[in-house]
Amino acid sequence: MTKEPESIPGGAVRAAPPALPRAQPSAPPPRRSPGRRLFALRGDIPTWLHVVLGLACIALIFLAWFLATVGEPEFRMVSPTVLPSPAETFSSFQELWFDRALTRNLIVTLRRVVLGFALACAVGIPLGILSGCFALAQGLLFPLTIFGRNIPLAALIPLTFTAFGIGEWQKVMFIFIACVMFIVSDTATAIRDVDQRYVDTAWTLGAKRRQIITKVLVPLAMPAVFNSLRLLFGLAFGYIMLAELVKLGGEVGGLGDIIRQSQRRGYIEHIWLVLLIIPFIALAIDRTLKAIQKSLFPYQYGGHGLLHRALRVVGHAWEDLKGVFFSREVATTQAGPGEEDA
Numbered sequence: 001m002t003k004e005p006e007s008i009p010g011g012a013v014r015a016a017p018p019a020l021p022r023a024q025p026s027a028p029p030p031r032r033s034p035g036r037r038l039f040a041l042r043g044d045i046p047t048w049l050h051v052v053l054g055l056a057c058i059a060l061i062f063l064a065w066f067l068a069t070v071g072e073p074e075f076r077m078v079s080p081t082v083l084p085s086p087a088e089t090f091s092s093f094q095e096l097w098f099d100r101a102l103t104r105n106l107i108v109t110l111r112r113v114v115l116g117f118a119l120a121c122a123v124g125i126p127l128g129i130l131s132g133c134f135a136l137a138q139g140l141l142f143p144l145t146i147f148g149r150n151i152p153l154a155a156l157i158p159l160t161f162t163a164f165g166i167g168e169w170q171k172v173m174f175i176f177i178a179c180v181m182f183i184v185s186d187t188a189t190a191i192r193d194v195d196q197r198y199v200d201t202a203w204t205l206g207a208k209r210r211q212i213i214t215k216v217l218v219p220l221a222m223p224a225v226f227n228s229l230r231l232l233f234g235l236a237f238g239y240i241m242l243a244e245l246v247k248l249g250g251e252v253g254g255l256g257d258i259i260r261q262s263q264r265r266g267y268i269e270h271i272w273l274v275l276l277i278i279p280f281i282a283l284a285i286d287r288t289l290k291a292i293q294k295s296l297f298p299y300q301y302g303g304h305g306l307l308h309r310a311l312r313v314v315g316h317a318w319e320d321l322k323g324v325f326f327s328r329e330v331a332t333t334q335a336g337p338g339e340e341d342a
Contacts, residue, residue, distance in 0.1 A: 062086060084269050089276075092269040100258055100270065106281065109240055109254035112168065116175025117236050121229065124180045128187025132221070133213055141184060148181025157242060166246055171254075174243040175236050182232055190224035191217050223293075223300040230289040237282050 038045060068077045069085035080088070096102050130137040131145075156177055164170040194217050202212045244256025253261075255274055262270040294303030296311070 089269045089272050096270050105254050112171045113240050116172040119176045120180040124183030128184040131188035132191025145181050145185045171243040178239045186228035190221035194220045223297040
């Protein structure tokens with residue numbers, strides 16, 4: 001319906017405003033065929049399909065392994081001294097488990113990695129926070145981070161032998177030196193990646209510099225820091241094999257020592273078994289750390305958030321206790337001697 005023109009004083013007629021075009025209903029997005037959805041660029045696939053594809057990949061690898069080692073040793077595509085057959089490999093698992101003390105060596109390897117990595121976190125995270133917050137600290141630590149991130153790890157082994165001997169401390173310090181500068185660099189990057197608007201908001205609300213660091217920058221950077229630590233721990237689990245190539249006396253040498261002794265004695269099956277076991281152990285550790293990550297940072301990664309709520313309770317309790325003790329101390333300092341006795 002169009003609006004009639006209306007008259008104005010003087011006999012002139014005001015023209016009616018033009019009618020607005022009606023909004024056309026938006027066309028539905030084109031439906032993709034199932035094949036195009038599966039091969040969409042940066043698309044997603046169902047979880048069950050992830051599992052099926054992973055199992056198919058493992059099956060293809062074992063099939064290729066079987067075909068390369070089938071038949072009598074002299075007629076195989078690959079010599080049994082290089083790659084034994086799957087049956088020969090898995091049949092030696094009992095000997096590896098009982099005679100070679102697989103469980104004890106695995107526990108020793110994990111203990112060394114955890115101690116060295118925990119020490120690297122205790123040193124690297126505070127230094128990374130300082131480097132991310134202050135340009136002076138970043139400039140001071142820059143040569144160390146460049147050196148620590150690019151030094152060949154194999155070159156560290158003789159240096160750690162000279163500095164720390166050939167015992168447990170050498171292996172722990174090897175993991176520490178191999179990881180600490182990566183932690184410093186990744187922590188500093190996570191701090192610097194926090195959006196400036198959070199800092200500006202904290203300044204506007206009257207927060208002090210210490211409060212901005214402890215209550216704004218560090219909490220917002222922790223999800224990225226933890227994710228980096230989870231990935232670095234997997235690398236540290238691989239680094240320890242280099243340090244375990246040498247052991248002292250009759251100590252338990254770890255998985256790296258099993259590989260070295262098997263190579264010297266010709267137990268190729270044990271080498272392949274250890275190489276198959278390591279990824280499963282690393283995967284189990286990574287999934288455990290992933291579950292902890294989701295529980296600590298449910299707002300970032302999703303999860304039940306039990307650890308996050310527990311830390312909040314501890315933090316609030318600490319703030320309450322700190323407020324009680326510090327306020328009492330301030331009140332005692334401000335009160336005169338006579339007032340306090342009264």
